[in-house]
Amino acid sequence: MAVFTSVSLDDVRPWIAQFPLGEAVALKGIASGIENSNFFLTTQSGDVRTEHVLTIFENLGFEQLPFYLQLMRHLAGHGVLVPEPVPNHDGQLCVPLHGKPAAIVSKLEGSSQMDPQPVHCAAVGDMLARMHLAGRDFPLHQPNLRGIAWWHETAPAVLPHLPEAQVQLLRSEIHFQEAFHGSDLYKRLQQGPVHADLFRNNVMFDGERLTGFFDFYFAGCDTWLFDVAVTVNDWCIDLDTGVLDTARVRAMLDAYHAVRPFTAHEQAGWQCALRAGALRFWLSRLYDLYQPRAAEMLTPHDPTHFERILRERIATPAPRLFA
Ligand SMILES: Nc1ncnc2c1ncn2[C@@H]1O[C@H](COP(=O)(O)OP(=O)(O)OP(=O)(O)O)[C@@H](O)[C@H]1O
Ligand SMILES: N[C@@H](CCO)C(=O)O
Numbered sequence: 001m002a003v004f005t006s007v008s009l010d011d012v013r014p015w016i017a018q019f020p021l022g023e024a025v026a027l028k029g030i031a032s033g034i035e036n037s038n039f040f041l042t043t044q045s046g047d048v049r050t051e052h053v054l055t056i057f058e059n060l061g062f063e064q065l066p067f068y069l070q071l072m073r074h075l076a077g078h079g080v081l082v083p084e085p086v087p088n089h090d091g092q093l094c095v096p097l098h099g100k101p102a103a104i105v106s107k108l109e110g111s112s113q114m115d116p117q118p119v120h121c122a123a124v125g126d127m128l129a130r131m132h133l134a135g136r137d138f139p140l141h142q143p144n145l146r147g148i149a150w151w152h153e154t155a156p157a158v159l160p161h162l163p164e165a166q167v168q169l170l171r172s173e174i175h176f177q178e179a180f181h182g183s184d185l186y187k188r189l190q191q192g193p194v195h196a197d198l199f200r201n202n203v204m205f206d207g208e209r210l211t212g213f214f215d216f217y218f219a220g221c222d223t224w225l226f227d228v229a230v231t232v233n234d235w236c237i238d239l240d241t242g243v244l245d246t247a248r249v250r251a252m253l254d255a256y257h258a259v260r261p262f263t264a265h266e267q268a269g270w271q272c273a274l275r276a277g278a279l280r281f282w283l284s285r286l287y288d289l290y291q292p293r294a295a296e297m298l299t300p301h302d303p304t305h306f307e308r309i310l311r312e313r314i315a316t317p318a319p320r321l322f323a
Contacts, residue, residue, distance in 0.1 A: 005037045005056045005098055012041065012054070015097055018088040019104060021045065021052070032201070035059060035217065041104065051107040053083065054097075060217060062094060062101050067142040068216045069093040069103055071135070071193055076106075078134035081127060081212040083108060108214060110206035118251035121235050123210040124203060125255035128195075128231060131213065132224045133260055135193035144196055144220035148181050151283055158286040166307065173279050173310065180272040186223070188265040194227035195219055199234040225266050228256060229277035233309055242309035249319050262321040271318035278313050282306035 009027045016024045022045025030038040030053075037056040042049055057065065069085045073093065076084035083105035085093040094103050113120050143149070151174055159167055180186055195202070197218040204211040236248035256262070266273075285303035 129259035
């Protein structure tokens with residue numbers, strides 16, 4: 001379950017008065033997710049009923065949320081399909097509820113596509129490129145908080161738990177990424193706001209129609225290529241082996257390239273980015289496994305999945321980004 005903070009309809013009725021949404025008429029906790037407390041919230045204004053998602057942030061503070069919520073607002077305003085935060089009468093996107101930061105965003109139709117086909121991967125690649133382009137004039141800046149600085153400071157916390165073969169891999173891969181991130185090539189890669197966690201469970205589809213990207217709470221500024229790598233490493237693989245599936249990779253990359261053409265520098269950095277995307281989630285999953293949150297920790301995600309993907313990306317030449 002993922003309702004860490006209990007909220008009743010009676011709690012929400014007076015609270016909702018600060019939003020231009022009318023009356024709260026239904027509230028239902030959402031079972032999935034492991035970071036925040038999420039609820040489907042139905043409001044009624046006159047005869048019109050509207051569905052929203054109410055999120056209470058369990059681990060993010062008021063000072064951190066403007067970047068994420070303003071980014072979603074900016075992207076929605078530029079035609080990217082993402083949940084749109086609803087401002088209250090004072091223009092605030094994030095306000096306290098039971099002492100914790102809370103926000104209301106529009107509800108996306110559909111459900112996650114956990115068995116994606118090339119048609120779904122093409123839709124994700126297309127929207128991802130649109131999102132990168134739309135983020136170019138977003139005025140706020142925050143680094144990717146799960147980027148290389150975090151890898152560097154987090155590795156010592158997990159290394160003592162690992163057998164020698166994994167110690168070697170983690171150390172050598174961080175070393176490899178430090179060299180890549182310090183290279184002239186890296187400086188030539190285009191950067192901007194990225195989602196940085198665009199897994200299958202963070203995209204909604206209604207059949208083959210993509211209805212939106214959500215869960216922007218790992219977003220930050222990084223290379224666009226890193227975002228593509230994270231996305232390909234989840235959407236375009238055989239889940240048992242981590243091996244890339246050519247049809248899904250081509251569908252995603254070709255659709256992205258048609259909207260925002262990849263550069264020759266990005267082609268040169270592509271394998272490094274795929275390795276970075278695998279390292280990021282191997283490390284965060286190891287960290288979650290060995291340093292669990294004190295409170296309602298759910299079953300952590302399996303780190304070996306991303307260790308397998310990382311070894312595969314090191315061993316196998318990357319597919320071309322474009323012909
Ligand atoms: N804007 C939205 N529209 C429709 N459904 C949503 C929306 N936001 C969240 N949901 C639903 O709530 C569920 C949990 O949301 P989310 O994945 O953001 O949880 P979390 O705990 O914040 O994150 P994590 O994915 O890290 O566990 C989603 O799987 C989805 O079903
Ligand atoms: N997508 C992450 C979870 C955090 O959203 C993972 O699979 O490890």
